[in-house]
Amino acid sequence: MNTQPTLAEEGDTTGDPGAAPSSDGLKAGLKNRHLSMIAIGGVIGAGLFVGSGAGIAAAGPAILLSYALVGAMVVFVMRMLGEMAAARPSSGSFSAYADQALGRWAGFTIGWLYWFFWVVVLAVEATAGAVILEGWVPAVPQWAWALIVMVVLTATNLASVASYGEFEFWFAGIKVVAIGAFVAIGLLAVFGVLPGSDNPGAGFAHLTDAGGFMPKGAGAILTGVLMVVFSFMGSEIVTLAAGESEDPQRAVTKATNSVIWRIGVFYLGSIFVVLTLLPWNDPSIVEKGSYVAALDSIGIPAAGQIMNVIVLTAVLSCLNSGLYTASRMAFSLGRRGDAPKGFAKVDKRGVPKAAILSSVVFGFVAVFFNYQWPDTVFAFLLNASGAVALFVWLVICVTQLRMRGIILRESPEKLVVRMWLFPYLTWATIGMIVFVLGYMLYDGGSAREQVVLSLLVAALVLAVALVRERTRKTAARD
Numbered sequence: 001m002n003t004q005p006t007l008a009e010e011g012d013t014t015g016d017p018g019a020a021p022s023s024d025g026l027k028a029g030l031k032n033r034h035l036s037m038i039a040i041g042g043v044i045g046a047g048l049f050v051g052s053g054a055g056i057a058a059a060g061p062a063i064l065l066s067y068a069l070v071g072a073m074v075v076f077v078m079r080m081l082g083e084m085a086a087a088r089p090s091s092g093s094f095s096a097y098a099d100q101a102l103g104r105w106a107g108f109t110i111g112w113l114y115w116f117f118w119v120v121v122l123a124v125e126a127t128a129g130a131v132i133l134e135g136w137v138p139a140v141p142q143w144a145w146a147l148i149v150m151v152v153l154t155a156t157n158l159a160s161v162a163s164y165g166e167f168e169f170w171f172a173g174i175k176v177v178a179i180g181a182f183v184a185i186g187l188l189a190v191f192g193v194l195p196g197s198d199n200p201g202a203g204f205a206h207l208t209d210a211g212g213f214m215p216k217g218a219g220a221i222l223t224g225v226l227m228v229v230f231s232f233m234g235s236e237i238v239t240l241a242a243g244e245s246e247d248p249q250r251a252v253t254k255a256t257n258s259v260i261w262r263i264g265v266f267y268l269g270s271i272f273v274v275l276t277l278l279p280w281n282d283p284s285i286v287e288k289g290s291y292v293a294a295l296d297s298i299g300i301p302a303a304g305q306i307m308n309v310i311v312l313t314a315v316l317s318c319l320n321s322g323l324y325t326a327s328r329m330a331f332s333l334g335r336r337g338d339a340p341k342g343f344a345k346v347d348k349r350g351v352p353k354a355a356i357l358s359s360v361v362f363g364f365v366a367v368f369f370n371y372q373w374p375d376t377v378f379a380f381l382l383n384a385s386g387a388v389a390l391f392v393w394l395v396i397c398v399t400q401l402r403m404r405g406i407i408l409r410e411s412p413e414k415l416v417v418r419m420w421l422f423p424y425l426t427w428a429t430i431g432m433i434v435f436v437l438g439y440m441l442y443d444g445g446s447a448r449e450q451v452v453l454s455l456l457v458a459a460l461v462l463a464v465a466l467v468r469e470r471t472r473k474t475a476a477r478d
Contacts, residue, residue, distance in 0.1 A: 026091055026161065026243060026244045026328075026331070026346060026350050026352070027160075027161060027244065027346075027349065027350025028244055028245060028246050029160055029161035029162040029165065029244055029350065030161055030162065030165045030241055030244050030245040030246070031162075031165065031245075031246060032245070032247065032250070032251060033169060034162075034165030034166070034168065034169050034241075035165075035238060035241060035242065035245050035251040035254075035255065036251075036254065036255075037168065037169045037172040037176070038165070038168050038169075038172060038237060038238050038241055038321070039251075039254070039255035039258065039259075039262075040172060040176055040258070040262055041168065041171065041172020041173070041175050041176060041317060044172070044175045044176070044266050044314065047231030048266070048267065048270070048314075049289070049291055049307065049310060049311050049314060050128075050289065050311060051227065051231055052228070052271060052274070052289075052290045052291070053285045053286045053288075053289050053290040053293075054227060054286065055224050055227040055228050056271070056274065056275065056280050056285055056290055057280075057281075057285065058216065058220060058223050058224055058227060059214075059220040059221060059223060059224035060210070060213070060214065060215040060216055060220065060280040060281070061206075061207045061208070061213045061214075061215075061275050061280050062213055062214040062215075062216070062218075062220055062221050062224065063221075063224045063228070063271065063275075063280075064268060064271060064275065065221045065224075066221050066222075066223075066224030066225045066227070066228050067224075067228055067267050067268055067271055068268060069221070069225055069432075070225055070228055070229050070232055071232070071263040071264070071267055071268065073393070073429060073432050073433065073436075074232045074235055074259070074263060074393075075259050075260055075263060076419075076420075076425060076426075076428075077236075077393045077396050077397065077429060078235055078236065078255075078256055078259045079256060079259075079417070079419050079420065080396055080397060080400035080419050080426060080429075081093070081094060081236055081239050081256075081396050081400075082239070082252055082253065082255065082256025082257075082417045083256075083400060083403075083404070083407075083415070083417045083418055083419050084097045084399070084400060084403050084407070085239035085242055085248075085252040085256075086248075086249050086253050086256070086414070086416050086417040087249075087407045087411065087414040087415055087416070087417075088407070089239075089242045089243045089245075089248030089249065089252065090243055090332065091240060091243040091244070091328050091331055091332045091335075092107070092111060092240070092329060092331075092332025092333070092335075092336070093236065093239040093240045093243075093332075094110065094236065094239070094392065094395060094396045094399060095107045095110050095111035095114065095329060095333070096332055096336070097396075097399045097400075097403055098110050098111075098395050098399045099111075099336060100403070100406065101399045101402035101403045101406060102395075102398065102399060102402060103469075104336075104338070104465070104468075104469055105462065105465040105466055105469050106395065106399075106465075107336065107338065108333070108338045108461075108464075108465040108468065109461050109462045109465045110391065110392060110395045111329055111332065111333045111338065112333065112338075112339075112461050113385075113388050113391060113392070113457070113458055113461055114325075114388065114392055115326050115329045115330055115333070115359070116384075116385055116388070116457070117233075117385045117388040117389070117392075118322045118323075118329070118359070119322075119326055119359055119362040119363045119366060120366055120381050120382060120385045121322045121385075122150070122319060122322050122323060122326070122359075122360075122363030122366065122367070123363060123366030123367045123369070123370050123378070123381075124370075124382070125315045125316075125318045125319045125322065126146040126149055126150050126319060126363070126367050127142075127146055127367065127370050127371075128311075128315050129145065129146070129149050129312055129315040129316060129319065130142045130143070130144075130145035130146040130149065132308050132311065132312045132315070133145040133149075133312070135308070143367075143371055146367050147367075149316065150360065150363065150364065150367070153167075153319050153323055154323065154356065154357075154360045156320065157320070157323050157324055157327065157351075157356050158351060158353060158356055158357075159349075160349045160350070160351060161244045161324075161350065161351065164320060164324050165241075167320050168317060168320055168321060168324075171313055171314075171316055171317035171320060172317055174310070174313045175310065175313060175317065176266075178310045178313075179265070179266050179269075179270055180265070182270055182273065182291065182294075182295075183265065183269045183270055183273055185298065186270075186273035186274075186276075186277055186294060186298070187273060189201060189277060189297075189298045190202070190203060190204075190273065190276045190277060191203060194298065197298050197299055198297065198298060198299030199277055199297045199298050199299070202276070203276070204276055206275060206276050206277070206278060206279050206280070207275060207276060209279065210279040210280055210281050211281075215280070215281075222439055222443075223443070225436060225439075226436070226439065226440055226443060226447050229389070229390070229436065230386070230389055231267075232263075232267075232389075233389040234318070234321065235259065236392070236396075237321050237324075237325050238251070238252070238255045239252060239255075240324075240325055240328050240329070241324070241328075242255075243328075244350075249414075249416065252417070253416055253417050256417050257417075270291070271290075273294065274290045274291065274293070274294045277297050277298070278293060278294060278297055284296065284297075288304065289307065291307050291310075292304050292307045295307065323356065323359060323360065323363070326359035326363075327352055327356040327358075327359045328352070328355070330343045330352070330355035330358060330359055331343055331344060331346075331352040331355040334352075334354075334355065338465075338468075340354075342354040343355040343358065366378065366381060369381065380453065383446070383449050383450045383453045383454070384453040384456070384457045385454065385457070386449075386450030386451075386453070386454055387437065387450050387451045387454035388458075390433055390436060390437055391454065391458060393429075393433055394430065394433045394434070394437075397429050397430045397433065398430065400419060400426055401423055401426055401427075404419070404422060404423075437451055
């Protein structure tokens with residue numbers, strides 16, 4: 001007996017990419033401009049603004065190679081995911097595809113791990129946003145600011161998917177404009193042609209004038225990989241959102257084809273500007289943050305406050321998308337019978353209220369842990385979800401190996417996006433991800449703890465999935 005649900009049972013629109021979903025499913029409330037900006041802004045997380053200074057200090061200018069390696073890995077993973085999502089848009093994205101290609105246990109495990117990852121992210125981002133807001137309005141305590149931003153964005157997601165899309169359109173737009181302006185102004189200063197700039201305009205000299213391009217040795221590139229890999233998480237959100245768009249196939253195809261220039265401009269471009277404006281070992285890069293230090297070197301007044309506004313925007317964007325992503329994954333799991341049935345119910349606006357509220361509740365609990373037991377309970381949650389991004393990418397790769405054949409057999413005309421050099425590049429990407437996980441175990445410290453705890457949580461979820469599968473098969477035989 002085949003107990004796996006069809007995509008139609010999930011409320012998806014695979015039959016006609018432009019059709020509205022059924023009345024008991026999600027509504028196609030996202031416009032093409034929403035999807036385009038979600039795709040562009042999805043790769044720009046707060047980690048890019050906040051965490052890049054530590055990576056530069058660890059690897060020097062060679063951090064560019066770290067970003068390039070991780071960027072290439074993400075491009076390949078997104079290409080594979082795009083191939084599947086363009087052929088079969090689904091609210092569960094890679095979890096639904098793993099369900100079909102590998103088995104119910106795989107979809108259940110990766111779906112719940114991904115949900116767990118995002119509810120922990122909700123707590124991290126709510127706290128980060130609260131810190132900035134408390135600095136501006138100290139009369140309101142930090143916990144109250146965290147509560148306020150969570151409540152506001154929950155209300156946005158509960159209103160309609162179009163409300164989420166509109167908020168994300170503007171949040172992502174601010175990030176895109178900010179990074180674009182930073183790269184353009186920074187390059188003018190690098191070559192000494194920016195009027196009124198305080199930067200000496202050393203050209204590319206800073207890439208090699210402080211100990212060479214690899215001052216910490218070639219091994220530091222791998223250390224840099226560990227430090228930057230998690231700032232790329234979120235690029236896959238567009239494939240979940242595609243199921244609620246006017247034309248899923250077109251949106252996914254466009255997002256997949258543009259991922260190379262997005263990573264090139266926003267990550268490599270902006271870090272390149274920082275490294276050419278300042279020597280990599282300038283203390284201000286770590287003390288102030290790489291982007292603030294770069295803006296200060298140009299002579300832009302109130303650089304710190306400008307960056308706080310941009311970081312807050314990135315935090316709110318991540319919160320908004322995190323809540324959306326967690327709720328849609330819970331919805332998909334509910335539709336497939338791998339979560340409470342209530343998660344699969346939608347209101348008259350096509351909003352999965354129960355899935356949203358359940359995700360928010362766990363997000364609030366995680367925020368409470370962050371304030372009450374930051375170094376014990378919350379540290380465990382943080383580390384236990386730390387390597388989930390890599391697990392997700394690995395499952396996407398393995399799933400695509402199987403899904404290519406399924407799509408070719410069932411609907412070859414929908415294979416409009418194809419992974420390059422299949423299956424060789426898919427296997428190479430799997431090797432890259434496994435190598436990074438192995439190096440995290442070898443590197444020790446927090447990286448090893450993240451992998452070990454994430455593996456323990458994954459093993460626990462997998463055990464539940466296998467027990468459920470065995471119980472289901474026994475019931476079917478009886």
